[in-house]
Amino acid sequence: MISHTIRPLSAETWDAFEALVERHNGVFGGCWCIYFTPDCAERGQSYEGNRALKRKLIETGQNHASLVMIGDEAVAWAEYGTPDELPNIHHGKQYRAEADLIPDYRVTCIFVDKRHRKKGLAKAALQGALDQIATHGGGIVEGYPHEIGEKRMNNSFVYNGTRTMYEEAGFEFIRPKGLRNTVMRRTVAAAT
Template sequence: MADFAIKALTVETFGDFAALVERNKGMFASCWCTHFHPDCAEKAQSAEGNRALKERLVADGIAHAALVYDGDRAVAWAEYGSPEELPNIQHRKEYVATAERLPDYRVTCILVERSFRGQGLAAIALRGAVELIAQAGGGRVEGYPHDTGGVRKKNSSFLYNGTRAMYEREGFTYDRPKGLGNCVMVREVAPSTRG
C-alpha cells in the first residue's frame, strides 16, 4: 500500500481540493461539498456558485476537511465541522428529536476518487479528520455512516459517509439509528499532545 499523507483543507490546499472535486464532476449534483453547510443565497445555484461558496467558507475558516494525498495529488477527503458549520444533516428532524446532546464536531461527507477506491482511503480520511479535530482541541465527534449490517448493499459511489463497520474499526461506537439506512456513531476525541 502506498504512503498517503493528510493535510487540512485551507486556502493553500484549496486548489488541490478543487482539482479532486473537478475530477469527480463536482460531486453529487455539483454540490462541491456544500450540502451540509447552512443555506444561503449562493448555494445550489450552479457548480460555479457552489465552488465559490466553498472557497469563501474555507477562507473564512468555517469549512474543514482532511485531504488525503497520494504524492502531491489529493485523492480523498473527509468533511468535518461543528453543528453550526454543518447543520443540514440528513434526517435532521428525527436526529434532533432523539439527540441527548449535540456533538462538538460531526463528520458529514467522505469521498474517495474512483480510481483509488478499495484501498482503505475512506478510513484514512476519517482518521485524518479525527487527528485534525484532536489538534483543534478534541471533543465529542459524530459520524452518520450507512448501516449496511456488514454487507455492502450499495454501490460505493453512494456511501457518502462510509459504513458503520468502518467507523467501528476507527474507534467509534454505535449510538442510534438515523433514517432507514444510516446511524449515529460517536467517539470522544482527546486533545492532541503534539506540538
C-alpha cells in the first residue's frame, strides 16, 4: 500500500477535497458526494450548486468523511454519518421494509482518485471512517457495498466498495439489497 495519512474532511481540508473532486469532474456527473444527504433534492441543479451545498454541509458539521492524503493531496475518501445526516440510500424502500434496526452510522460512498486505484486506498478510506466513528463514540455501523460477480463492473457502480472489502474490515453480511447491493454491519467500539 502506498504511504498515506488519514484526515477528517473539514473546513481545513476542504481545498484538498475540492481539488480531488474537480480532478474528476465533480464525481459521478457533478454530484460532489451529496446524493445521500437530506438536501439531495438540490442535487442536479448545477455543478456549482452541488459544490456549495457540500461545502455548507462540511462547514456546519453535517457531513463527514475520512480523507486519504498523500502529502497535501487528497486521493480518496469515505463518506459516513448518522442516518439523519445520510437518509437517502439506494433501494431505500426495500431497505426500510426489511430493516431490523437503525444503525448509529452509515458509510455511503467511497471514492478513489483514478490515478491511485488498486493500491488499497479504498480500504484505507473505510478504515479511516471507522476510526473517526470510534472517536465520535462508536456504535453500530452499516455499509452497503456491492456484490461483484464474474463480469467486470464499471467503477461508477462500485461507489461504496465491495462485499469482500467490508468482510476484510470486520463487517458481517446481513442481507442483500437491490440486485447487486448488500447490507453489511459491524460494531465499532468507542476510542479510549
